[in-house]
Amino acid sequence: MAVLAPELAEAARRLFGERLDVAAAYAELLATDGVVRGLIGPREAPRIWDRHLLNCAAVAELIPPGASVLDVGSGAGLPGVVLAIARSDLAVTLIEPLARRTAFLEEAVEELGLTDSVRVFRGRAEEAAVGSDAVPGDVVTARAVAPLDRLVGWCLPLTGAGGRLLALKGASAAEEITEHGEAVHRLGGGQPVLHRCGEGVVDPPTTVVEIVRERIVGPSPRKPPKKSRSRRR
Ligand SMILES: C[S@@+](CC[C@H](N)C(=O)[O-])C[C@H]1O[C@@H](n2cnc3c(N)ncnc32)[C@H](O)[C@@H]1O
Numbered sequence: 001m002a003v004l005a006p007e008l009a010e011a012a013r014r015l016f017g018e019r020l021d022v023a024a025a026y027a028e029l030l031a032t033d034g035v036v037r038g039l040i041g042p043r044e045a046p047r048i049w050d051r052h053l054l055n056c057a058a059v060a061e062l063i064p065p066g067a068s069v070l071d072v073g074s075g076a077g078l079p080g081v082v083l084a085i086a087r088s089d090l091a092v093t094l095i096e097p098l099a100r101r102t103a104f105l106e107e108a109v110e111e112l113g114l115t116d117s118v119r120v121f122r123g124r125a126e127e128a129a130v131g132s133d134a135v136p137g138d139v140v141t142a143r144a145v146a147p148l149d150r151l152v153g154w155c156l157p158l159t160g161a162g163g164r165l166l167a168l169k170g171a172s173a174a175e176e177i178t179e180h181g182e183a184v185h186r187l188g189g190g191q192p193v194l195h196r197c198g199e200g201v202v203d204p205p206t207t208v209v210e211i212v213r214e215r216i217v218g219p220s221p222r223k224p225p226k227k228s229r230s231r232r233r
Contacts, residue, residue, distance in 0.1 A: 002027035058198025073145035
């Protein structure tokens with residue numbers, strides 16, 4: 001059972017508003033089916049609300065109204081499903097390569113009544129960049145998927161110029177920015193900005209690295225093929 005501790009109830013109400021019951025149904029799904037199917041570790045069950053739902057929902061404050069959001073490496077739906085619950089104005093695409101996980105995601109989306117606003121794309125981010133009609137999105141999210149340099153390489157192509165990556169990171173965020181700043185710039189990203197989301201609501205606040213796609217960089221266009229010489233004179 002995913003029990004919402006009394007000390008977290010106010011934060012949950014503020015972040016999920018009138019959809020708190022949908023959030024509770026998702027928490028229950030993660031703590032039961034999610035654990036049985038190996039998507040969430042059994043030790044996570046008692047801390048689903050604070051470490052997963054509230055932590056992810058806090059990021060909604062960085063997402064503009066009506067945005068299309070692509071969540072790369074959703075796993076069991078974090079943060080994508082949580083954002084879709086907290087913000088009914090968002091159009092969310094969950095990008096996940098593993099069939100076992102996309103099966104769970106599809107069932108969860110159906111069960112939670114989110115089919116109008118959430119789609120599931122089975123594949124890697126690199127495949128979604130060329131194979132999903134949800135691309136380009138306004139915002140790309142990712143939590144616990146890869147180091148910043150790899151993440152930027154996968155995620156910036158999913159958005160257009162001016163679009164943004166929001167990478168949910170732990171204590172290593174500032175270190176990662178220093179370590180991968182050069183790669184971020186080379187891949188077309190602007191100066192990474194560190195945010196603490198949910199200040200005064202969730203404890204600790206969620207650390208997010210925001211990177212805007214400032215320049216479109218990619219492989220240079222191939223040379224046009226040489227004209228074949230006509231045999232006819
Ligand atoms: C550690 S899990 C994190 C899942 C979820 N975001 C969370 O915070 O619980 C990393 C997920 O990223 C997915 N993944 C790895 N490489 C990927 C890629 N190139 N494109 C999309 N997803 C990827 C994996 O299949 C896995 O589900």
